[in-house]
Amino acid sequence: MSHPFFERHQALLEQATQAIATRGYWSPFAEMPSPKVYGETANADGKAAFEARLNQPFALSQPGTVGQAGKEVSPYGPELGVTYPRPDLDQLFAGVAQGMPAWRKAGPEAWVGVSLEILQRLNRRSFEIAYAVMHTTGQAFMMAFQAGGPHAQDRGLEAVAYAWDELRRIPKQATWEKPQGKNDPLRMEKRYTVVPRGVGLVIGCCTFPTWNGYPGLFASLATGNAVVVKPHPGAILPLAITVEVAREVLDEAGFDPNIVTLVANDPSERMASKLALRPEVRLIDFTGSTANGDWLERNAHQAQVYTEKAGVNQIVIDSTADFKGMVRNIAFSLSLYSGQMCTAPQNIYVPKDGIDTPEGRVSFDQVAAAIGEAVGKLTGDPAKAVELIGAIQNDGVVERIEASRALGEIVADSRVLEHPEFPGARIRTPLVLKVDASNEAKIMQELFGPISFVVATDSTAHSIELAHRGAKTHGALTLSAYTTDAGVTERIRDAAEDAGVALSLNLTGGVFVNQSAAFSDFHATGANPAANASLSDAAFVANRFRVVQSRSPI
Template identity: 50%
Template structure:
């Protein structure tokens, strides 16, 4: 059997195997109801895989990690678990020019493989990644500081769901373009003009994924799989603090590509170090035509301003905001917000940071509660959530970066003479990892005029309760700060229809997703794949959305050819 026949045979088998899931995924992106291709609970996975994951993770520590590459110039790896130990894994480093030159040479073959083959490869890889979820959870936990449960869900099945979503959008977008058509134009007495037209999906070029350190798989998979399925080779540049989850991902993709008969170097890892960063160099290389970035606004803005040769997709910092106007049940609201503020120690791009509360108080079930009473309810909620250190560590996780610990102290000191500490952040001892960096939320009170303190993102377990002159000012300040800083998430609590209508209009004006009166077990931090659009692309926090058609369509172009139809065809 020839190499091409083997390739087609394997891809056809995979496509047939995964077609039912692909059909469901395409249906889900149009209907936008609840659907998830992979179970999120660890108990749904083989017991032996769960039991062996920690030991398997241990075997990776202190060892070289082998991948397919080209032009290896050394080894690097400086990952430190936020739970208190060094990973000591050494990853290959490649000469950037050789890496890009190699991937450039592979574009034609991967383009000619066609959408069906590329989708088959992607879905087979995603299914293998799903089987790897227990080990991936270990890798995510000990590079990001996520709790064990969050690392399993967000790093495993939830990230894989996002990958399937990107594949479904890509397949749907490419399927809209017919491969060929016989075009006939009536010409009156002269008969008709007949042309045979063909259309080709043509990739943009090399795609660069610049990953973040807190959600390396969840944030990277959409762009990675969207680019790969639309025909673009992908270079993944992981954050130096969180390499292992993406190294495991690349290893799986390279194995699947090899089995399909394609060069595994269609996906490669570009590892760098803090003293010698690679992102800017790679991002401005003319061979890089697509860039996906999650991280700071500083570098995200730089990419948008300097990587002119590429289509740039960014998710950056934002000022996630909560407006409290009125509510029916303070206990339920405080419980929901208290957990939102505590989840993963505020290290999510959707974590709330600014909470506007009228100084005159809010109506709670027909009774006016003062600012102080509402603040006390939030303080009590967080205190209850974090009262049992062992239980609290299960959702607080660990602080990913020591810089966040410094930021907590700086924010605490900055309000001196201007505000007050409502709830101080304290260290907790993790029952399994005594050296882990675990912190409870810091809750600060400020006046509305102190925008210089609360008006920009303070990443980590830091939140501000801001006294306003009323809901009208709360809405006005939200508009002002979100137009300047952007946000991924906005929430409001109100029992008044007119205020709700104003909030809906505000959300559209500043292009941010709005959560209304959440008081149960769904939180403003959460984003449901196949239903919620993560980010809008319409405010400074992100210039794209995970995932919509625009996130896909800019990754390829359509090239046509046309010729007079032959008599046989006509």
């Protein structure tokens, strides 16, 4: 049966399902925090809404609340002072179960309609969410707005579109008529009912809580499941606001708001593993470390587990038609949000005897130096730099920077910057090192944060071999390459396809390897150890529901 929210957003859904099929540029949610789009007072209102959250309990009328949890500290300095309901899990899940039968029976159009309405309302809260993302992840405001708001909403909508694209292809009924020669045919009426799997658990990360959390949340919700959201203890607020909005919409639509709930925890508590083994949990979407992701894949047998883990992203430099553009582009990728993106490059392979450029041969040391200088330039003016590199999410990253200095020869050292607005902010510029490819053990591990290596290889063939093995063995979300040679291009493409890693070629302008555009770029392939799923594709949604048929003779 149709649903008012479904009807309201049907045109948008239609566009979204076309977009995932054609995969050109498309984005329904404006990425610029422009007053023209979001309203003259949107920024001030959003900031005020964010500030009104601070230093008090975040109200959610969830079942089984037995206390408060939450100890977020902004990477820009202050403690947020927000606390969240701490649930007794047995009581919470019992409460969630009560609303599930009605939600199951509501069917695909209601599930999808409610999901779309939630996304639209989240879009209107983009400024509030942006400040929440900024002060939990450490992203600079512009990235927090874009990646935490409209881009995350795009990714959520993309997941809904994939879900709908599968759901709509299951007929509600069919007449089956089998010829019996001269006798009357056998005739059966068949009904096909889509049913959800159960409870979906979303385990958030501390760097992109909404961008990485929305695909799983909306893929599960749009296929009729209940969703329990377990944010990273360092970045609860953006997902708490999301849960609040979802509950409002569910309630308005006549469903039990407990179809979407929040489980917050303090950094000292183990919570994800407890939740992940609950028998009610049949779907898990995880973004985080390889160790935790592998643990889920190996232990949460009752659930379908989708993981986005760690990897070693790499750049192969063979030759370029635009040396300056290449260097600037790479330096930007290394600096953006201090390399704290799962797509940020880490290892840059350059043949030890240099590369061809329009200006002639450039030596390995010159390539390394140029990248180091470009990073220095981008981070030279602290006031400008902090808008690009943001803050370091946690002390672990700072410690990793310190420890990594010993891993190679310093090309660009990591410096402490003072934030003009937030004196207590944890700001570090990128560390760029150079090493010989023989140091494989040092470079073939994910060093999350602004740490990268310019690696001297024997040749481009050697670079490709390293990149191939690195992606295949250690996982990678991105591979970037620079070459003017068609044969090299083909060899790199073949290596990327065999290792199952997305390839970007010759990025010298305004597109960066870290960026992944919803509706066009598949984020992760699921084909190497960095992730077992892609955001989003049919495989990401098709297993979140089942079809139960009934048949009777006519």
